[in-house]
Amino acid sequence: MKIGLVLSGGGIKGAYHLGVLQYLCHENKIEFDTIAGTSIGSIVGMLHEIGIEPKLVKDRFKNIKLNSLTVLWNSIGRAGLISSDTLKELILKGVLESEETDLMKFKDLNKDIYVTATDLISGKLKIFSKKTDPEFSVLHSTLASSSYPMVFSPVEANDTIYTDGGIMNNFPADIIRDKVDYSLGVFLSPLTISKKEQLKSSRGVASRVIQLQGASEDLKRLKLCNEIITSRDLVNFNSFEYDSEKIDALYEMGYNDAKSNTQLLKTLKQLQRYKRMEL
Template sequence: MTTGLVLSGGGIRGVAHLGAIKALEEYGIYPSHIAGTSAGAIVGALYASGCTWEQMLDFFKTTEIFSLTNYAMGKPGFLDTEKFHRQLKAYIPVDTFESLERQLFVTATNLLDGTLHIFSRGELIKPVLASAAVPGLFAPVQIEKGYYVDGGTLNNFPVDLIKKYCDLIVGVYVNPFSPVSIKDLNHVNKVLERAYHVMVANETTKKFKDCDLLIRPSNMDKYSMFSLKNLDIILELGYIATINALKNNPISSELLSEAELEAMNGFSLDTAVKGNPKD
């Protein structure tokens, strides 16, 4: 049985994807196909290259997004997206899609013609960086004759990319949309974050029906897309949500062995998750 994994965008909230992967692997679920956009593209690339969830967490903890050395000079963005190439290269030694252990599809938006581009072969790291380049914050990434930004602007939940290859699809969505008040928009980062949410929310929810198992960690809107303060908590939210989804979804019997289902029935979902909310 072929299992696919869809990883949404969501900035730092994408660390919840690591918790989902941790839970899936604990119960013997190893996807053969991954589709990711933005933060999901980064996690997908790291995972497909063979990184463990611990190694991926280390990547997020050690990558200083807002370091002065990453600020863009002469480029249309606050941060130079391509300056993060070195950090990814340390975890992905062979920079090609063909070198990956799992089939990976990532999306990025071409600013020049307004189309969504799907990357699945050739050079890996630049398309992944492009997929995660939130417009206005990160500078576009040039790939051949195109200038690319966040794939989530046109497809933040790319389940359509792997439907035809997979018997079952697990989707992880970490970017909830809920009403806010004006007092919540008191910083440029929060305005950019909100604008991004508005842009991607409407079309995304229509795709949830294409997943056999949908994982939507709760309380994600308490944590900023751009703050590195609560990574362990965000990971735990993804982990608990995945265990919960597996325990309560009828397709679990297709994904898991009898022994694994029995073990899951003994898992307590009352795990307390504490921490400081977003700034």
């Protein structure tokens, strides 16, 4: 009996992931055997695997001093505006407070972790895992998965160039569908209804088309999970706006949404009992 967890991309909305994990895993001792994550979902999955309490991650994350990244959308012409090394330093010093994790490889992990990235050279989805990349740095894989175009520069490794995994697969439920008996998904990007004024420019129309294309693929993958935790209220948050109050609000929203689903907790605890019986 294997229980899987799927964590979508979504930038700052990843604080919602932390709230869910705080309630399910830290307070109720639910253990996931397999985790698949994209972008911020891969970072949260990595931090969960190495054992840092989600609430502590949230509090440390709030202390990272970054100006709102929203303005970066207005700059075009460079491969990236913030280097992946800067993102690495923010995670190492701001969240992990240790450089030991920089040396951790996939072969060192206890759980099966799957991290998605987009290979810009081949145009294909790259899936980092213990099986395919045992010697690869887990942290570097999450940096590749989180290198959002025109915000963070791509990551060069394995003789290719990687960028954000959400371009190809923002909700990697399909990656672990045949590897687990039950999967829970946490989804940060519910589809919004667009306003007419947002569609009066070519950029607005293009952005909406990309959003709809992604939503179609997300919907297919959402159906692969046994249960989904999400909230329509997530549409009220900007993925690139680093604001302490909003981080707290997202965290509390995730925590409360997980807590309110009493049947989910009962199901997960029952599945864990089945796992113990198999040992």
